[in-house]
Each structure stands twice: as C-alpha cells, then as structure tokens.
Amino acid sequence: MAKKVLGVSVAVVALGLAIGLYVANWATSFPTTVSASVNPPSAGGGTNLTLQTVGAVGRKVSPGNPDWVSYLVKSNGRWVHSTIYNVPANSIVHVTLYEYDSASGLRNALFSQVQGTVGGTMTVDGKTVSAVNPEEPAHTFAIPELGVYVPLPGVSEAEEEKDFCEEAPCEPKYHHRTITFSFRTGKKGRYRWQCFVPCGAGYPLGNGGPMQTLGYMDGFIDVV
C-alpha cells in the first residue's frame, strides 16, 4: 500500500514539474529584441529596418509551427525570427521589406491606402505608390498608435506557381516584392504593430495561430 502511495505521489510530482516547466518555458519565451541599424547622415540619417515576410516560416526557424506565416528581421547580416524592434525616439525609420508571400486580400479596404509614412507613399519594386488594389496585399505593416498603415502587395499567382519560397529565411532568388517606406517616431514608448490581413491559414476567419502569437504577424516597436 505504502509503495503504491509513494508511486502515485512521485508520478503526481513529476507530472506537476513537467507542467510547471512547460508553462514557465511558454511564459518566458519572448522574441529577442532587434535594434534598427543606424543610417549614416550622408545617406539621409535615421535608422534602417530590414524585414521579410514569408508564407511558411519553416522547421529551421520555427520547429513547432513550420507552416505559419511570419515576419523576420535582419540583424548583423542574419535573418532573425523576431517581431520586437528597437528604434530611436523622434527619428526617421527607413523600412525595406521583402514580401515573399502571395496575395490574399484585405478584409478592410481602408488599409489599401498607405498612411502615416513620409509623404504618404511607399515604393513597390522601385515604383512610388500611395495605394494598392485591396486584393493585392499579402500582409500589412501597421502601427495603429502612430497612424502607420502600409499594405504589402504579395507575389502573383503565376509567380507563386513558378517559384515560391516555402521556408524562411527566403533568398532573393525567389519571386518577391521589394517595398520601402519611411516613418517618423515620436516620444518613447512601446507601440504594438500588427498585420491586418487575416493571414492565419486554417484558422477561423484567418485570425488565429500566427495572428494571435507574438513573434509572427505582430509585435512591438520599442521607441527608445
């Protein structure tokens, strides 16, 4: 009898420990913060943020959720799986974004217009635009508190069929859109940013999974 009680007790304690460790790991796993690189004054000053969006992040980057869509950020020449970015206060941030995912369209066409960027424009493959067709975006980069809303046109179906990057980090050899824009930061603070395209494939309304998990399609801009 005593052996049974001891056995059950040990099993319960072990299970409790395992659950505790899992919860602790989950609660403390937070994407690393990546700082924007400084842009020399000769090149216009401010800071640079280089991002890419991918249709499937892959096992190398995210073994738990390889099929999830995600953002990645470039840090010291390497692509890092993070959505928390440090940028200086009261400065200009130049964003270069490589969009490797395919278009899925906006739920709210308001976000088809570029808002809150310098000049109210962005460039797509070198061409300056202030709005896109609401069906074109694969994602958006939006910082609501700063009034920044940028639609990110995806690759076309034909391009997707030809060669589609299915595992991050994606290389330039795959079809992609190159998007650039700049925005100004204000006072110090933590501002959330998110994608407004419901791009969580396979989830109700497309807003589950990567849309609801920090580190994929949403994050923070830490203005420091």
Added chain:
Amino acid sequence: MSSSPAVGSGPSSGEPNHARRFAALWLVSTVIALPLVILLIGPLLGPGNGSDQSTLQRTDMTVLAGVATPVILLVMTMLAYSLIYFRQEKGAALEGPAVRGDARIQATWIIVTSLIVLGIAIFGTVELEAPDGAGSGSGPNPLTVPSGPKLPVQVIAQQWLFTYRYPTYGGVETSVLELPVNETVEFNVTSLDVIHSFWAYKLGVKADANPGVDNIAYAKPTEEENFEVHCAELCGIWHGAMKSKGSVVSDSAFNTWIHEQQTRLAPATKVLPTYSKTYNPEPTRRAE
C-alpha cells in the same frame, strides 16, 4: 460593556435595548450619510458629463450609491456595534446563546433584500436602454430614438482596431473618431470578424460589435474634450491594445477635419465597399 448578548430575546434587567439602540444609530448615520453621498460623492461618479447620456448614467450611479448607502451602513454599524457591545471578555471561553429562528426577522430580511435586488435589477435594465440605447446598444431597431437631426457614424470593429465611417460625408472611413459638440450621433456598431464591444466611456456609450449586426446607440456630446475608445469584449491577443483616440470638437473644427479626411483618404474611399449597415467580407483564400 456586556458579555451577555441579548440576541433572540428581549432585554433582561439592566441590559440596554440593543435593537432599539442599534436601529437609532443606523437611522442617524443614514440620515447624515445619505445626503453627503448624493451631494458630494455623486458628482464624482463616472462616466461624467461628456454627453447627455453620460450625465444620465451619472444620475443612475448616484441612485445606486444612494440605495447602497443604508445597506452598507447597516452592515458596518452592526459590525462596529457588535465589536463594542458584544465583545467577549478576555479569558472567557463562552459560547454565545443559540440563535433560534425568528419568522418576523426572516420574512422581513427576505422581503426587503428581494425588493432591493429586484428593484435595482429592473432600474438597471431600464436605464441601460432608456438613455437612447447608449448603455448597451439597442440592436438594429432601437426602442427609443432621440428626436431631431442625427449624425450617423458607423463603428467598424476588427481584430484589433476600431475604424469609423461617415456615410453622410461620402462614406469616408477613418481610424480616429471625431465628433461635433451638441449634435446627436447615431452610432451604428458592427464587426468584420469576431465579437467586440465599442466603449466610449466618457460619452457613456458601450455597445457590442457583432458581425452581421447593426447595433445602434445614440449619444449627444456636450463638452469639447478628448476621450478614448476601448474594446470591452475579450477578442484575442491584442484586445488590451484595441483602443483609439477620439475627440469632441466645435462644429467648424469638425467640418474642417472631416473635409481634410475626405481629401486625404480619397484613394481608400474609392475602393471601400458601398456603405452598408453590416459587412460580410468573404473569408480569404488563406483562411479557408
């Protein structure tokens, strides 16, 4: 002080009539506290005087505080009285006398508390709807509609942002809410995805945003001020961040602002769907 409580029995010789003394204390404290609560605390209660509806809600809160005051005092006075008069002497280890059922007290207790709770429930429910549906939204067919002209503003909730559409200004949609002072606003609240709740606290408006439903609430802002809009329905990871800024401005400032928005957002307005009370955007390819 006495260590022999007179619960459940009449006053014994030399023992004061606790029931009478307690009732007198409670009555006096209530007579003193009630006007203070109504006159001093009432004006400090939320949501404020930002709109006709929020002013009415402040009155409702004052009524509820007024009803609660005698109840709180009953409990607090009983506690204080018991601590003073029914305190057990040091070292004594006596059980109090057994308390037997008293049909009169029990009946009074049940009837009075039932009346208070039911009264508050009915009052609260009526007042949620009465100030032009501001407290809850009245669905697509409001029971009460304020008279006079109204500015329709559609509140569109989506994970995780409120946007606002002004159908009488070319259907322009903005991500900030600006309203003219002293003009009745008809909020048509809806959602593009899950259930949200539009809560403009200072205006006294809180209405659920349900997909496929036009939930109507009215408010007449009476003070030029800035306010915040929050989502009041747990709606996902960024629910806590789903807030936006709003402001009530003069008529002329509103006109200037809305015309600026019409110009600035013309490209987006051009591709927005035709104004409708609700929207049912098709599930996207990725979400299927």
